[in-house]
Amino acid sequence: MSAPALESTAAATRSAARRIDGALITLLIGAAILWFAPTGMGRYGTYVLSLWLVMSIGVMGLNLTLGYAGQSSLAQAGFMGLGAYTTAILTTKWGVSWYAAFGLSGLLTFFVGILLGFPALRVRTHYLAFVTLAFSTLVWLLLRNEQWLTGGAFGIPNIDRPQFFGIKLFGALEFHRFVVAVTLVLSLVLWWLVRSPWGRAFTALRENPVRAASLGVDTRAYTLLAFAIGSAYGGFSGSLFAPLVEFIDPSPFTLSQSLFLLLMVVAGGSGYFFGPFVGALLGVVLPEWLRFAGSLYLIIFATIVLALLIICPQGVSGLIERCWAALGRRFGRKAGGTP
């Protein structure tokens, strides 16, 4: 390796570290803003904000699978469904506390992810897409048909919101703050994970799997792990979703919803830490503001994603980065090596 190459890698690492520290600060500030944001927004506005965060968790998990490990999972809504139903059934029927149900939902989806990913990743990249495609349909069939457990098409009503050390979080604002806290914790875990040697191995996989393998990274194990953790985030997201909406039925967990989540990852910018928040903003919050568009919104969203993919495959985050770099160049500053 030549000296300039070494130098540029070192510079890249330094700038990456700076950016990720920036990510941490942004996370904390964002959480603080969101903690106070809903004052004066009313019940519905607060609900939309909470929904945004809950979906962001699911999209974050998918971003780990797609953006960092380079695998496409078409079952994230299925995993959310597993988490939501596990939580709903445990809390309403067996009186388990929400915290335990939350943990169990994550564990269950993690192990289901391992079970699914292991055979699929034995073969080749896109097979995971097909296996998860089949899986998400199977989950939906189970949710709809096993009436004794899931209530079938009628779903499960009256899901209680959790308590926090004796404080009931039943109001929209209290529960929103709870969601903010949980989202912050899960984001911090992911932030740490992506920065850790594990996370670097994930990225190495995406950039060049063969090279990563020749450098001694056990590609299959890492890909599997990324997918399983991503799936667990789907489970966590579902576990928060159930008490948020207080009533669940199979319809939000269909295959098309899984595709929609995947599009959110891409729209936000796959492989960017804040991509999922942007993507979920476009996919969940924007349609609430653009109510007049009605069912056309799905077409608009899909068209935006298609256009983004053709023009700038790095999504909105990539666009922002590009604009930033261009601005930097224009004002004569050094633009951190971005092309």
Add this chain to the structure above:
Amino acid sequence: MAEFIAYLIAGIATGAIYALAAIGFTLVWQTSQTINFAQGEFVMLPAVLILLAVKLFGLPLWAGGLIGIAVFLLVFGAGFKLVVVDPMIKHGVLPLAIATMALSIIMKEGAKDGFSAEAQSFPSLVPTDMINILGAAISLQHVAIIVVAFAAIGLLQWFVGGTRLGRQMQATAQNPTVARILGIPVERMVLLTFLLNAALAVVASLLISPIYLAKFSNGETIGLFAFIAAIVGGFNQIRGALVGGLLIGVADSLAAAYVSTQYRMAVPLILLVAIILIKPEGLMGRKEERRV
């Protein structure tokens, strides 16, 4: 026994439709590395376009049919390649696959908002009578589907293997670089594949819509089963897609009759997982080599 034969024929008929969709899927994958997640919507849309043309312009069915098919071939054969695939292919397989997912949402929601959210009847080209074979009552429509689908597949096989143009297309699929050196117009061959895929989708659409009606959500099941058929049969050839399609169709039909109507969809899915576990290259497939 008579009942079994009836279910078997019905299974082969739907299987032939899945095979048509799966073959198109395979062709496009071979020549341009496109995993088309909108394949089911490709089969759903022609019937919708035809009905739309009839409704909008008050045309007779044949004229509406010609317009609908022409528009579909133009937009989803040539347009799909030029607008979606060509600019995307340099970014790799995955972004392109995701782009086709976005396309599938656009097609499905577009059919729902632009045409109808309800299922619309689509005229059958053959009489809907039942005939009696070996004591089994068999729908003439099913027989017609089988005959037409197999004729189309036979024609395609002959085209690919027996004509100069078809062999040029095959060469392009197997090795574009060498094909280009040999003077084959690779770009035109790839375009031809996309047109063939759209044509197969039209045939499948015309065959299945009289039975399942024209509805925006039809593509979900057809697309899912077409993927499964392509993978079960073997990702890289027409023969495999045919075998996979028939197998899935028959398994689905028999499962609905003898296992459970609620879980009929699960049987092909389980078949898929079993194939991936036991013979990942598919029943008829060859092992693909890894490229560095």
